[in-house]
Amino acid sequence: MEASVDNSASTNPGSVVHERKEYLESVLAKTKIIATVGPASESVEQIRELVQAGADLFRLNFAHGTHEWLEGILKNIRKVSKELGRPIAVLGDLSGPKIRLGVLPEEGFCCQAGGRFEFIRNPDPNDPTRLTCTYESLIDDLQPGDPVILADGTVHMRVVEKPEGQDKVVCIVEQAGCIRSRQGINLPGAKLSTPCLTDKDREDLTWALNNRLDFIGLSFVREANDIDMLKQAIEDHNPEYRPSIVAKIEKTEAIDDLDGILDRTDAVMVARGDLGVEADIAIVPLLQKDIIRRCNQRRIPVITATQMLDSMHTSELPTRAEASDVANAVLDGTDAVMLSGESAIGQNPRKAVSTMSRICHEAEQFIKAHAADEVSHPSSSKATLITEAVTLGAFMAAEKLNVEMIAVATHSGRTAMALSKQRSQVPIVALTDNYHTAQKMCLYWGVIPLYTQVVGKTPERLLQYVLDWSTDHNLLKSGDRVIVLGSTAWTEPGQNMMQVHAVK
Numbered sequence: 115m116e117a118s119v120d121n122s123a124s125t126n127p128g129s130v131v132h133e134r135k136e137y138l139e140s141v142l143a144k145t146k147i148i149a150t151v152g153p154a155s156e157s158v159e160q161i162r163e164l165v166q167a168g169a170d171l172f173r174l175n176f177a178h179g180t181h182e183w184l185e186g187i188l189k190n191i192r193k194v195s196k197e198l199g200r201p202i203a204v205l206g207d208l209s210g211p212k213i214r215l216g217v218l219p220e221e222g223f224c225c226q227a228g229g230r231f232e233f234i235r236n237p238d239p240n241d242p243t244r245l246t247c248t249y250e251s252l253i254d255d256l257q258p259g260d261p262v263i264l265a266d267g268t269v270h271m272r273v274v275e276k277p278e279g280q281d282k283v284v285c286i287v288e289q290a291g292c293i294r295s296r297q298g299i300n301l302p303g304a305k306l307s308t309p310c311l312t313d314k315d316r317e318d319l320t321w322a323l324n325n326r327l328d329f330i331g332l333s334f335v336r337e338a339n340d341i342d343m344l345k346q347a348i349e350d351h352n353p354e355y356r357p358s359i360v361a362k363i364e365k366t367e368a369i370d371d372l373d374g375i376l377d378r379t380d381a382v383m384v385a386r387g388d389l390g391v392e393a394d395i396a397i398v399p400l401l402q403k404d405i406i407r408r409c410n411q412r413r414i415p416v417i418t419a420t421q422m423l424d425s426m427h428t429s430e431l432p433t434r435a436e437a438s439d440v441a442n443a444v445l446d447g448t449d450a451v452m453l454s455g456e457s458a459i460g461q462n463p464r465k466a467v468s469t470m471s472r473i474c475h476e477a478e479q480f481i482k483a484h485a486a487d488e489v490s491h492p493s494s495s496k497a498t499l500i501t502e503a504v505t506l507g508a509f510m511a512a513e514k515l516n517v518e519m520i521a522v523a524t525h526s527g528r529t530a531m532a533l534s535k536q537r538s539q540v541p542i543v544a545l546t547d548n549y550h551t552a553q554k555m556c557l558y559w560g561v562i563p564l565y566t567q568v569v570g571k572t573p574e575r576l577l578q579y580v581l582d583w584s585t586d587h588n589l590l591k592s593g594d595r596v597i598v599l600g601s602t603a604w605t606e607p608g609q610n611m612m613q614v615h616a617v618k
Contacts, residue, residue: 143168143471143474143475143478144474144478144539144541144559144560145444145448145449145450145451145474145477145478145559146170146171146449146450146451146556146557146558146559147168147169147170147171147450147451147452147453147467147470147471147474148169148170148171148172148173148205148417148419148450148451148452148453149164149169149171149172149173149452149453149457149463149466149467150172150173150174150175150452150453150454150455150457150458151172151173151174151187151191151457151458152175152178152179152455152457152458152459153458153459154457154458154459154460154461154463155457155458155463156186156187156190157190158190158193158194160463160464161187161190161191161194162194162197162198163463163464164457164463164464164467165194165198165200165202167464167467167468167471168467168468168470168471169202169457169467170202170203170450170556170557171202171203171204171205171328171329171450171556171557172187172191172202172203172204172205173204173205173207173331173452173454174187174188174204174205174206174207174327175207175454175458176206176207176208176209176314176315176318177207177209177212178458181318181321184321185325188204188325188327191204200563200564201549201552201553201555201556201563201564201565202553202556203328203329203553203554203556203557204327204328204329204553205327205328205329205330205331205360206318206319206321206322206327206329206330206331206357207331207333207362208311208315208318208319208330208331208332208333209312209314209315209318209333210310210311210312210315210332210333210334210362211249211306211308211309211310211312211333211334212248212298212333212334213247213248213249213252213298213299213300213301214247214248214296214297214298214299215245215246215247215248215264215293215294215295215296215297215298215299216237216245216246216247216248216295217237217246217295218242218245218293218294218295219242220295222292222293222294222295223242223243223292223293223294224290224291224292224293225269225271225287225290225291225292225293226287226290227287227288227289227290228286228287229243229286229287229290230243230284230285230286230287231243231244231245231271231284231285231286231287232244232245232282232283232284232285233245233246233247233252233253233256233262233282233283233285234246234253234281234282235250235253235281235282247299249299249306249308251306251307251308252283252299252301253276253281253282253283254307255301255304255305255306255307256273256276256283256301256304257273257276257304258273258274258275258276259272259273260272260273260301260303260304261273261301261302261303262285262299262300262301263299263300263301263302263391263392264291264293264297264298264299264300265291265292265293265294265297265298266297266298266387266391267300267390267391267395268289268291268292269287269289269290269291269292269293270287270288270289271285271286271287271288272285272286272288273285274286298388298391300388300391300392302365302366302391302392302393303366306336309343310332310333310334310335310336310340310343310344311332311340311343311344311347316347319344319347319348319351320351322357323348323351323353323355323357326353326354326355326357326550327357328357328358328550328553328554328556329357329358329359329360329380329381329554329557330344330348330357330358330359330360331360331362331383332344332359332360332361332362333362333364333385334362334364334365334388335361335362335363335364335365335368335375336365336367336368336371337367337368337371337374337375338371338374338375338377338378340361340375341359341361341375341378341379342378344359345359345378355550358380358381358554358557359378359379359380359381360379360380360381360382360383360417361375361378361379361381361382361383362382362383362385363375363382363383363384363385363389363405364385364386364387364388364389364392365388365389365392366392366393369393369401369405372405372408373408376408376409376412376414379414380414380415381414381415381416381417381449381557382405382409382414382415382416382417383416383417383418383419383452384401384402384405384406384416384417384418384419384448385419385420386398386402386418386419386420386421387419387420387421389401390420402418402443402446403446406418406443406446406447406448407446407447409447409449410447410535413531413532413534413535415449415450415531415557415558415559416447416448416449416450417448417449417450417451417452417557418443418446418448418450418451418452419451419452419454420452420454421436421454422436422439422440422443422451422452422453422456422470423436423440423453423456423466423469423470424436424455424456426456426460426462426465426466426469427455427456427459427460427461428460428461430462430465431469432469437473440470440473440474440477441473441474441476441477441480442477444473444474444477444478444481445477445480445481447537449534449557449558449559450557450559451470451474453466453467453470478539481537481539482539501528501529501532502532504599504611504612505529505532505533505536505599506536507612508520508533508597508599508612509533509536509538511597511612511614512538512540512597513538513540515595515614516595517540517594517595517596517597517614518540518541518589518590518594518595518596519540519541519542519543519580519584519589519590519594519596519597520533520538520540520541520542520543520596520597520598520599521542521543521544521545521576521577521580521596521597521598521599522542522543522544522545522598522599522600523545523546523569523570523576523598523599523600523601524544524545524546524551524569525546525547525548525551525569526548526551527544527546527548527551527554527555527558529544529599530542530544530555530558530561530563531558533560533561533599534558534559534560534561535559537559537560538560541560541562541589542560542561542562543561543562543564543580543583543584544558544561544562544563544564545564545566545568545569545576545579545580546563546564546565546566546569547565547566547567547568547569547570548565549565551563552564552565564583566579573598573600573611573613576598576600577596577598577613577615580596580598581596581617584596590617591617592617592618593616593617594616594617595614595615595616595617596614596615596616596617597612597613597614597615598612598613598614598615599611599612600613
């Protein structure tokens with residue numbers, strides 16, 4: 115049934131239209147933007163600028179900084195969230211078992227093709243061709259024929275010998291380059307004995323749980339059991355609030371067990387940095403597309419990350435290839451794109467966020483223009499059949515009636531996720547009375563989360579709240595239609611009610 119509600123437009127319609135367009139297209143782009151916080155973006159003023167430029171979620175990288183420093187950043191984020199009156203989620207990214215080189219001469223050392231190097235357990239300061247690393251079991255785990263990749267993929271070696279009783283492995287350089295102290299080591303295909311969660315990760319996890327972070331990123335996931343290990347570590351703390359798990363896909367073993375990982379995780383990150391080293395660089399774009407496609411099929415939020423606007427560490431504009439990279443991730447169906455060093459240590463974090471938001475918006479407009487070519491409605495095991503039917507009906511009604519907004523009341527966020535994965539071009543406003551659900555919905559494509567206690571009240575009060583909020587943000591005008599989804603029995607799971615309202 116269509117009802118009319120009095121909600122008069124501003125006396126300056128031109129100004130309203132401009133503000134409305136700016137609000138929807140820049141600050142609230144459908145593709146979510148994750149910004150890593152660092153020395154260049156840690157203050158209240160800087161964080162506020164990033165949110166206003168389009169950031170929806172902030173990443174704290176546990177590989178850098180003390181807990182005391184991170185706690186200050188977290189306080190600043192929550193202060194900005196309160197000031198702006200909008201949920202801002204936080205992702206705590208565990209370091210994982212990153213293997214790094216030991217100490218080398220200060221100037222580094224260049225490896226020539228065909229050169230012979232050894233990995234040993236104890237440093238030899240007199241011979242830079244005898245290497246050590248932070249992973250004690252490296253020599254035990256490596257076997258002849260295994261590749262060893264250094265310096266983010268610039269230097270390739272291969273194990274050619276493991277002399278019995280000599281406590282070392284011998285490698286030959288296949289791709290020349292220079293190495294320095296503390297650079298990363300990748301061992302594609304090697305079966306490592308190190309657990310996915312290190313002692314440092316467990317300390318960082320305790321801090322994250324005590325500070326009620328919204329998402330926990332698990333680095334270097336190799337198999338589904340790694341997700342179970344993290345879940346158990348969380349349960350061992352018996353926390354009042356359980357964060358969502360983000361499985362970072364950056365090893366080839368994770369690709370082999372991707373279905374099992376997707377069965378257990380809450381979200382996925384395509385971490386192309388280490389993935390681009392572990393896998394043949396030529397197939398990384400194809401792996402990205404396949405991972406996003408499989409996440410979309412299961413309605414699992416997926417993040418595309420690493421070097422998306424890398425040149426904006428120092429430049430005011432990205433390269434054309436970087437702009438294409440961000441746009442293609444959006445066209446592939448990613449829920450979110452992430453900035454790393456660009457926002458953490460770059461010269462202009464705000465410009466990096468606003469540029470990424472503009473690129474996402476243009477890609478979304480392309481999707482909108484071609485939406486009629488192919489429309490898919492993926493199934494989901496996380497919503498009831500009734501909710502599936504109602505959200506599909508809302509999607510079709512919104513397209514047919516040229517609806518300006520879909521508003522949904524949700525406690526768990528499942529209905530908002532079901533709507534998100536329909537990839538409707540209509541803005542989705544999701545109202546919840548659960549603070550942590552509001553935070554988690556910051557990752558859902560096209561969803562504007564609102565935390566309010568009006569949820570669970572009468573449909574009339576819910577509608578009026580949506581209209582009042584929309585008026586405050588200049589999102590609706592006279593003649594616009596709004597679809598409201600709710601439930602006739604709020605205590606029961608799922609949504610079974612859809613109403614269409616016209617604004618006067």
